[in-house]
Amino acid sequence: MSLVNTQVKPFKATAYHNGKFVPVSDADLKGKWSVFVFYPADFTFVCPTELEDLANKYEEFKKLGVEVYGVSTDTHFTHKAWHDTSPAIGKVQYPLVGDPTATLARNFEVLIEEEGLALRGTFVINPEGLIKLVEVNDNGIGRNADELLRKVRAAQYIAAHPNEVCPAKWEEGGETLKPSLDLVGKI
Template structure:
């Protein structure tokens, strides 16, 4: 079975979040709401801070949509704090960073590059039942786009809340959706 439609596996990690003490996050904490697990290769790198800053600019809107963001790398929570304290871009971010130095989460989501001990650049959107609904993975040098991720989450939430409806390509909130049926076969 592919990863889409599968339930997230158990994990436990120490998180760093600006203005808070270190704290534990588990798979149980992710369930019950929409969540993004945003894997990136490493702290103190180059493409990663641009992606994380882009996602941070959408964080308040994502929270309003009932979505929590978890940034995940194989660095420790101490490294996350040091990066937050020294990088202007990372210092602005309000979402939690999970330390995955034992590689449990990266292995659970099949994004660990074993030979390097680093996670791939990958995004997983998990629904309130803990089921993976969206996956995006890019090569090392290609950053992700938070606008497109937000659009996909809105579509996934719409489909969840409107059984029998699907969102066509490039669908934006408020646009027409489709109700798959025999009547539509060959007419789209």
């Protein structure tokens, strides 16, 4: 069964954010759009390239009213150490959530049980706490923040325009479709 359109399960965690350790819970997601980006581990190879890519686009996410959360099964202490030592991770201004008990990784169904690590899972969550997008990559395949921004914009657009859908490669301001009997077989 897919997690799409399911409610985020209750959780409590600690994140490293802007030089502090801060609590994060499912309650923090209510009333705004959120993106959860799970990754295998701090101090690795593909992970810093992805998190830096997100850091470079973080202002664009914020302009859309979206909070980004990076999540791994490392502790918030490890996140701080990585932030303090890696030039790429030093750019990160969004919360890095520690999940050492793997509760979040299990809740979002990305935990590799035998390794205690998460797959590269990406989740877009609406202001009501419903998961609207789920993507899970093999850990050797990095993600693209520009494509994630496009998908967030599409999710926000269809939330505001429930009788429309966004076709392939849709970009903000582009044409959408209005599903109807008249449209069947004409695309």
